Amino acid sequence: AQSVTQPDIHITVSEGASLELRCNYSYGATPYLFWYVQSPGQGLQLLLKYFSGDTLVQGIKGFEAEFKRSQSSFNLRKPSVHWSDAAEYFCAVGARNTGNQFYFGTGTSLTVIP
C-alpha cells in the first residue's frame, strides 16, 4: 500500500541555519513526489515536485529536494532558513494505480528562532 512517512513531527532551527526535513515513501512504482507548505491560516502551497530525470529538484523560496530511490526518500533542504519559513511542511506521493489519489504525510512543523 502507498504511504508517506515524515518522521519528525516538530523541528526547531535558528534563523540562518540549514534545514533538512525527512520524507520516506512506500510505493511500488516510480512515484510522483511533492512537498507542500502550509503557513498559518493559509492553504497548502506547492514548493516543488519530482516526476523523473534529475534527482535533485529546485523549488520556490530557495528549497530543494533530493529523490533517493535506494532509500525511498525525498528529503527537503534549505541552506539558510528565514523566519518566514516557519510553517507546516507536507510530503506527498501521487499514486497512479489508485485513481487520482495523493497520499500525504502527517506533516512537520518548523519553528524558526532568532
Next chain:
Amino acid sequence: NAGVTQTPKFRILKIGQSMTLQCTQDMNHNYMYWYRQDPGMGLKLIYYSVGAGITDKGEVPNGYNVSRSTTEDFPLRLELAAPSQTSVYFCASSRKQGVNEKLFFGSGTQLSVL
C-alpha cells in the same frame, strides 16, 4: 487572484446537526477535491470531482455527501454530524486530472463537533 475559497473558516456543530462546507474556485479547473486533516495524520481524500455532474468517493467518504452542479462550486455536506468528523477540511482543485498535477488548496475550515 482568489484561487480556491472556502467558507466558513471555523464552525462548531452539535452532534446530529447538519451543515454544508462551501468551496469555490475561479481558475476554471475541472478537478476538485475535499480532504480532511486530523491531528497527527496526513490529509485524507473524502470525495473528488472530475467535472460538473461527476463525483466519486475517496478514501474516507462515509458521513459526507457532495455535489457538483457547476465548474466553480464543490460543496461538502455533513448530514448528521458526529464527533469523529471534528477535523480541518481542505478543498483543492487542479487544472488536469493526474497524480502529476499541482493541487491548489483553500485555506481550510476548522470544524468541531461537540
